[in-house]
Amino acid sequence: MTILVGYLPTPEGAAAVDAGLREGALRGERVIIVNSPRRGAPVDEHMIDDAAGAELLRRAREAGVDAELRQPLHDDDLPETFEQLVRETGATLIVIGLRHRSLVGKFIMGSEAQRILMESSVPVLTVKAAQ
């Protein structure tokens, strides 16, 4: 059994990894950290480099969790990317960070997190950034 953790280099992402690793240790399950950049631009600020990836995996080892990092590209279909990972890995839980946003911000940018919540076929655990 596997847990998918959505990770972006933000406080919310860090909180999601914390929660995901805790959950993984608790259930004794493998954790896949998903850092999915948007396809198209040569650079995506949400894409983490090798050093940051190694650091995440080191934290997982410290927590005693078997973890793996995946960086699949997505277009306008992040929920579908997660669904595919769920099918592929047989994951039973998705952990994502949630950001508090203004109404206007939600309207203009939409919310990937919300779409994952709505479209996921497995339970989704959402966490907020540490205050």
Place this chain on the structure above:
Amino acid sequence: MSMSDPTRPPGAEPAGPPDDDPRRADADLLQAEADRLQAELEEARPPHAGPLSQLSAAVVALAVGVAGAVGSYALGLGRLTQPGPGLWPFAISVVIIVLSAVLVVTGRRLQDTERFSRSSLLTAAGLVTLVALAALLPVIGFEIPSLLLMFVWLRWLGKESWRSSIVISIGAVAAFYVLFVLLLQIPLPRLI
């Protein structure tokens, strides 16, 4: 951008006798490195097409040459002392015919054509929007056709989300309106 051609003009490399000169080896090695890098960058391109596309390209070029030759012959070649309007285009057409014929024979193994793939359909779709813009522009002004073009390119060719497609296309067309119509006062056909 591919730099695969091994034949270099004189002076293209540090001077020196061409044979058994380490300098030449250096330059060749460098060229190979550069080619490899180029190939890596071009991974995103479709694979090269086979001899048939080479042949058809050469035949099309040949046809252009023949058409040019026939057309310019009809214009009248004149004499060298008094060249007619067709002499120069005829001369060029003959060169095209000769070179294309050589290409038909020798070009079959070249690897510089690209296969048409599913994503070529994107180009075709993009082309349709261009023609639609040009056709609609004099009829209903530039605003609506531009908006449609932007939207189609963003949503379907660029796979942006519905929301950002709408927002960006409206924003861009508004910016064009301000720039072209209000600031530069260019007489674009327009609805408003």
Place this chain on the structure above:
Amino acid sequence: MDISPILEGFGVVLEPANLLYCFVGVIIGMLIGVLPGLGPGATIAILLPITYGIGPVSAIIMLAGIFYGAQYGGTITSVLLRLPGEASSVVTVFDGFALAKQGKAGTALGIAAIGSFIGGTVSILGLTLVAPVVAGFAVDFGPPEYAALGILGVLLISSIGNGNKLKAIIAACVGLLIATVGRDTFTGAERFTFGSLNLAEGIDFIPIAMGLFGLSEILYNLEERHNQVHSPAKVGNVWPSRKDLGQAKGAIGRGSLIGFVLGVLPGGGAVLSSLAAYALEKRRAKQPERFGRGAVEGVAAPETANNAAATSSFIPLLTLGIPANATMALIFGALLIQGIQPGPQLVTEHPDVFWGVVNSMYIGNILLLIMSIPMVGVFVRILRVRPAIMAPITVLITLLGAYTVRNQVYDIFLVIVFGVLGYLMKKFGFEPGPLVLAFVLGSMIESSARQSLLIFGGDPAGFLTRPISGTIFALVLLVALWPLIGRFVRRKTPARVEEKISS
């Protein structure tokens, strides 16, 4: 040498409007140099309609700024992402990216900026000294010499350019053929107009350039899948240390010279000189194995050379009226639009244009140096913009821009037709560059060839007996036959190597 026109040229450049155009050009050049996809050629083509609105000097100053600005912009992505924005920065990748991996991206960029500045400036100095001399030499050229030069130019660009030579020359001939469309200036006969009034006026340069260079590139890029995304790179300190500068000093000096010399050769230019400069440095180095692992010289040499070459490639254009590469063909076209015939008379008849453009490059290079170092961070941010968003905006600028030239929808259709032609050419391995270049030179070659025939009384041997045109035609022959000679030499080489091994 009379330097007062040079000083007046500075007066022209220092007008606030021209300074602004120079600044805008350099900024645009750096931006598109950073962004993969659209190159300087495509950008200049798309912006050609603007040149109608502003004066010739300002227009060329801006277009030139785009051209050499792009040379530096391409460096940034080479170093940070191992992704050369321009072909002339391909070799910079080897050591530039190696330096970036060692956390010295800033050093590489700083060295490249300083090298670019010095290379550019040396080259402008050379241009200032050499160009009037060449122009003075060429001022007595008659129609036969021009016909010969034009043919040599077309041939050189086609044969030195990238890709298959045969295809390039065929493309060039098609360009010459397209140039004949319209009313013949000698006899008044209509050629290939098919009864169309629009075609009777001939085909305008702007829609051809916008279609073949601008739109075709956008259509071609639509097929690309961008499957590589990088994490944001850290630039760090951009100022190179004294030690780095000391190491790069020689490379910058030699790179300037190589770039200047190769840039003058038609078709040579930036790409070739960057390769040659890198090869020379690697060969001269005491420890050649350092190259590819972060040698400062490996960044300094090609970057200096490509900027020097970009600058010196103006020499054939401004003195002989022969564009040395596709971008120069666009600038040639832009000058023609303004009613200015580039050639030996330019320096005497339009000294304001000549010296204005030349001197703007000093200013442009200083702007480049001032902006590049502190603004690297800004340029890196641009890499986060998705091409999918840029593409439709560029398309709209192209199509609406084409319309604004004469307020005719016909021009938009022409751009689309040539855009599709350019796209298909690229798909089938034909470079659009030679076609555009030949189109630009076409009417000049034809009219001077026909005038020459009149002078010679119909005897084409006259081309060969005049010393200068004869020499040029000998060069034409050499260039045309070079592939055969090359093949002969190449066939000989392995045999000799085998001999050596067996003995």
